[in-house]
Amino acid sequence: MRSGAGPMATVRAPERPGPAAAHDAMSAHHATSAHDGNRVDTTRARQPDETGFIERDGVRVFWERYGDGSPTLLLMPTWSLLHSRHWKLQIPYLARLFRVVTFDGRGNGRSDRPTESDAYADTEFVADAIAVLEATGTDRAVVAGLSMGAGYSLRLAAEHPDRVIGAVFIGASLPILDRPADEPEVQVDPSFAGPQSATGEWRNYNADYWRRDFPGFAAWFVGEKIFSEPHSTKPIEDGIGWTLQTDAETLIATEYAPYLWPPAEWGPREPGQGRAVPFARHVRCPALVIHGDDDRISSIAVGERLAAELGAPLITIAGGGHSPLARWPVVVNRAIRDFVRGLEPTS
Amino acid sequence: MIESAAAAPSSTSAAPRTTWTSYLARRRRALYISSPIGLGHAQRDVSIADELRKLHPDLEIDWLAQNPVTTVLESRGERIHPLSAELASESAFWANEATEHDLNAFQGLRRMDEILVANFMVFLDVLEAGEYDLVIGDESWDVDHFLHENPELKNTAFAWLTDFVGMLPMPSGGEHEAFLTADYNAEMIEHVERFPRIRDRAIFVGDPDDIVPDDFGPGLPSIRDWTERHYDFSGYITGFDPRPLIDRREGLREELGYRPDERVVIVTVGGSGVGESLLRRVIAAYPEAARRVNGLRMVAVAGPRIDPESLGAEPGVEVRAYVPELYKHLAACDLAVVQGGLTTTMELAAARRPFLYFPLRNHFEQSRHVRHRLERYGAGRFMDYDASPPEVIAAAIAEEIDRPVAYRPVESDGAARAAALIAPLV
Numbered sequence: 001m002r003s004g005a006g007p008m009a010t011v012r013a014p015e016r017p018g019p020a021a022a023h024d025a026m027s028a029h030h031a032t033s034a035h036d037g038n039r040v041d042t043t044r045a046r047q048p049d050e051t052g053f054i055e056r057d058g059v060r061v062f063w064e065r066y067g068d069g070s071p072t073l074l075l076m077p078t079w080s081l082l083h084s085r086h087w088k089l090q091i092p093y094l095a096r097l098f099r100v101v102t103f104d105g106r107g108n109g110r111s112d113r114p115t116e117s118d119a120y121a122d123t124e125f126v127a128d129a130i131a132v133l134e135a136t137g138t139d140r141a142v143v144a145g146l147s148m149g150a151g152y153s154l155r156l157a158a159e160h161p162d163r164v165i166g167a168v169f170i171g172a173s174l175p176i177l178d179r180p181a182d183e184p185e186v187q188v189d190p191s192f193a194g195p196q197s198a199t200g201e202w203r204n205y206n207a208d209y210w211r212r213d214f215p216g217f218a219a220w221f222v223g224e225k226i227f228s229e230p231h232s233t234k235p236i237e238d239g240i241g242w243t244l245q246t247d248a249e250t251l252i253a254t255e256y257a258p259y260l261w262p263p264a265e266w267g268p269r270e271p272g273q274g275r276a277v278p279f280a281r282h283v284r285c286p287a288l289v290i291h292g293d294d295d296r297i298s299s300i301a302v303g304e305r306l307a308a309e310l311g312a313p314l315i316t317i318a319g320g321g322h323s324p325l326a327r328w329p330v331v332v333n334r335a336i337r338d339f340v341r342g343l344e345p346t347s
Numbered sequence: 348m349i350e351s352a353a354a355a356p357s358s359t360s361a362a363p364r365t366t367w368t369s370y371l372a373r374r375r376r377a378l379y380i381s382s383p384i385g386l387g388h389a390q391r392d393v394s395i396a397d398e399l400r401k402l403h404p405d406l407e408i409d410w411l412a413q414n415p416v417t418t419v420l421e422s423r424g425e426r427i428h429p430l431s432a433e434l435a436s437e438s439a440f441w442a443n444e445a446t447e448h449d450l451n452a453f454q455g456l457r458r459m460d461e462i463l464v465a466n467f468m469v470f471l472d473v474l475e476a477g478e479y480d481l482v483i484g485d486e487s488w489d490v491d492h493f494l495h496e497n498p499e500l501k502n503t504a505f506a507w508l509t510d511f512v513g514m515l516p517m518p519s520g521g522e523h524e525a526f527l528t529a530d531y532n533a534e535m536i537e538h539v540e541r542f543p544r545i546r547d548r549a550i551f552v553g554d555p556d557d558i559v560p561d562d563f564g565p566g567l568p569s570i571r572d573w574t575e576r577h578y579d580f581s582g583y584i585t586g587f588d589p590r591p592l593i594d595r596r597e598g599l600r601e602e603l604g605y606r607p608d609e610r611v612v613i614v615t616v617g618g619s620g621v622g623e624s625l626l627r628r629v630i631a632a633y634p635e636a637a638r639r640v641n642g643l644r645m646v647a648v649a650g651p652r653i654d655p656e657s658l659g660a661e662p663g664v665e666v667r668a669y670v671p672e673l674y675k676h677l678a679a680c681d682l683a684v685v686q687g688g689l690t691t692t693m694e695l696a697a698a699r700r701p702f703l704y705f706p707l708r709n710h711f712e713q714s715r716h717v718r719h720r721l722e723r724y725g726a727g728r729f730m731d732y733d734a735s736p737p738e739v740i741a742a743a744i745a746e747e748i749d750r751p752v753a754y755r756p757v758e759s760d761g762a763a764r765a766a767a768l769i770a771p772l773v
Contacts, residue, residue: 042436042439042440042442042443042444043440043458043459043461043462044435044461044462045435045461045462045464045465045466046435046465088461089460089461089464089465092435092461092464092465092468093464093465093468096433096468096469230530230534231530231531231533231534231537233457233527233530234457234460328496329464330464330467330468330471330493330496330497330500331497333464333468334471
């Protein structure tokens, strides 16, 4: 969701040639690795040791557990655009060192795709996370999230301090930047619901266009917005393949779901203060922020502000785009490892 | 027995103890990564290791490798690094990628991204203790790629070996695959030119003439020009000396039970299941081939993944599940029928035997790189699987079995040349 990402002023013109994305869209069916759970997917470096579903209000959510080490890492879902395979380059490594739990966010993968927007509220993802922790017998975990997954992780850390011993926010896409005090705070940009505009950097971020050409949206969003780096054809194919496992109506529903609205009991915010700020200020556990300085979905300013509010170290990926997980996996894997090892041991 | 916690001596100090080793006490150590992607690499890697030990008798070599390479290494008593057990299986991946005589090697390499990252992370753990002076990577794609992506993590000398340079598109992949191979090649070129310090030695297993005449892609350099600028050349590395086998071929035939008046055809399709359709087709060619060639005897090697009973062999064809020391049979036969893999075809070229080879469909390395090399040696006859029903195979067997072999001799000093290039790094 871009609406939570703050101002788009830092967006630059794409340097990547257009035809690449079209190529990738055409071949997306090649890239979709088995995610049906019924046969062994030999493209995986490691198979889960345990899988299951939790069910809340009739919505089933699929989870996986890898390894038996300590502590547990809860690798959170992101926007329903993708499912838990977006952690595929982290899981095999982290599961050798720690215990890893991940789940397909509602709306994609093997989890259900409810039709009403409220089912995709951040509070639902947080409640799913708690239910998955329960189902896997996990008292506490280090949480990590990418993009909107960073927002879900932030809410989880802020509201469940007993559960979260550390938090890693990667390519965080959340409303944390200040805006003019007189500007109304909206969940969905008006340009999303109306007819698609003829021009503009974000014209394809439009419900009507998604309904008309969902593969075209996937190719544009994954191929031009998420992966700004050259030589990203494989992560782009993966991302498009995962996007095509959900559909336009599901993603439109997520667009209208509440995201990071602070609870009323936290009191009023200062005029113009980003909604994510109070959440960051409620986080008590150690945290780490990782952000690309060429992130075309959520600018580096978001990562900088989040790190400042958390009092957390920031690792900037110079030249990096919105998904360091997929494009710069080695540095991310090692940063997560070092962060987890640096936490106080928990009994 | 594992000592239980209760039996462990109660420590008076739980503080960790570490040792840093000065150069005065540091042994000369290399880590050798033998990739199972090219399944024939084990033999050449151990022969290079043997030559290196001649130059550095005190060199200790640990191997980071997985099945089936580890089988070869264990039989020689080589030391396998314990973290090898943590490597994600590449051979299981490739077995699953293949269908009937078909394996898109380029797309497979892309689809293996998760395994490559996982295995590079294992490699980093091996390296972390800082015990090695040198890493030797024989087509260790993960190590080469991710060291270039993370140059700050390099803490040893690195020698890189490969027998082909350049991803090439297959016609079935159309424009899209051509776009992708060019993009992969461009990234590789950027990596190598930006960080010449990563590959302390880059060795092409072959000669400049073995390099395909293609470009890396539109607007990219000629593969040969670029490779000549960025690689040293070891010549081909057979991993064994073919001369004794050639010299005593008659005795070898007797030893193996082949009569002088028999014309022996060996059909072998490697250890995976991908060769079954070719095996069936060659077996079906036997009656017609036997009509054309007097005394024809066909031995078909099924390998571990194909049930010999299921092949329904023609009368006169011997189907064997496993043949020990297959290379001796290949050296003794009158003709071999094989897939297009580099190791087996070059073994036949070195042993100077006639052979038919069928590259796997959509396998750019077999179809383009290996074929180009074999044509330079004048070795073997290229066969297109799709254009070769049994009668075509039978005719080719009859034509080739008596053709005088005039192959360019295969060098036998490749391992020593490679070792001489690597030795100064350690």
